């Protein structure tokens with residue numbers, strides 16, 4: 001196994017996030033490989049860590065002043081053994097092939113856990129929509145789709161949103177796809193409700209995250225009621241994580257963006273959350289404005305001299321990282337433990353470093369890895385695909401009930417797999433093992449292709 005990881009690192013030394021994601025899975029599935037000679041003979045690890053395909057393309061676009069810019073577009077199809085590639089598009093300045101490969105790799109196991117028929121993929125661009133006009137974003141999305149449309153389709157690859165890609169971007173991308181292909185199909189999920197979107201899709205990742213946390217608490221005879229929570233991010237996942245925590249009786253005291261964070265001792269209530277949604281989704285403003293609007297809150301800008309994030313040092317019961325990868329390091333994990341946190345549920349993908357995860361697990365916190373806790377988003381994307389195929393729209397209560405049931409079943413699957421392979425109560429091991437076994441069995445059934 002070490003040799004496999006070494007080879008991956010030698011091949012693409014700069015893809016650090018990909019190495020990190022692979023190492024976590026490989027470590028977890030060791031007991032599975034130890035018990036199964038066929039997996040080793042069939043080189044399942046080597047196969048599962050090499051993308052089936054990688055598409056890299058130029059995206060030229062023109063700004064409002066007539067200046068031409070060039071960005072890079074990516075789409076990685078990691079595994080299609082369980083269904084068409086499925087996974088979001090991320091538009092953020094930090095995007096590179098290593099980040100897209102890590103996200104696509106995580107997506108394979110996440111999608112497997114949902115029990116829906118979806119393979120794993122991911123894509124995006126180093127284009128940053130922040131500060132761009134609607135017209136600039138539209139021109140970029142159209143140019144991006146002018147290449148991507150050749151590689152996707154409702155039975156091939158079905159992208160969705162991620163950081164920097166919300167309803168606005170999905171609309172522009174879909175419009176160009178439809179024009180180029182001359183067909184109206186469910187090729188993207190996260191569409192607006194009026195033209196093929198699913199009820200509860202915008203809420204699904206955040207709601208699912210909290211449903212999963214509630215399941216974990218239930219194993220200790222506890223509920224979300226009265227729990228003090230720290231949430232990072234202020235985008236899609238963070239907003240609906242907050243909404244569900246409030247609905248279940250918890251309180252939320254922090255929110256952040258890449259410039260800084262707010263701490264509100266009185267709590268982010270329903271009215272303040274409505275303001276955050278307007279601020280972030282419509283005005284596209286900064287979280288610092290929250291403290292101007294609600295003077296009881298304190299805003300702390302990011303301090304590059306610090307090696308830890310003070311957001312995680314506040315006293316709380318539960319933490320929900322919902323911004324980006326590696327936002328909780330070892331020092332932050334120490335602060336979480338010292339601050340009384342007993343549960344961490346990852347709304348973001350891989351927000352916790354290896355070192356931090358070890359500290360949290362050693363201190364026996366309830367720890368939910370993103371591939372389990374944030375699977376609600378792609379699960380409802382799968383339900384959106386099903387509704388599109390039938391040309392039907394299910395009622396809100398039905399989609400929400402299915403989401404809740406899927407999160408409950410992922411929770412049980414993780415616990416059962418962890419127990420079977422000797423790591424009872426370890427959701428990281430459970431999620432990796434359960435996701436892995438289903439994918440590699442399908443891979444072997446389908447022969448050496």
Ligand code: NDP
Nearest residue numbers: 162163164205233234235236237257258323324348349377
């Ligand atoms: P959004 O773009 O809606 O929000 C992202 C939030 O995270 C913003 O507040 C953003 O701040 C902040 N952020 C982004 N990059 C950084 C950074 N480098 N440092 C600090 N803050 C940062 O994205 P989503 O809410 O959709 O996604 C958040 C996370 O959840 C990601 O890890 C994503 O992969 C994961 N996820 C999303 C799903 C979905 O359905 N949307 C599904 C499953 C996982 P700023 O505005 O300053 O950039």
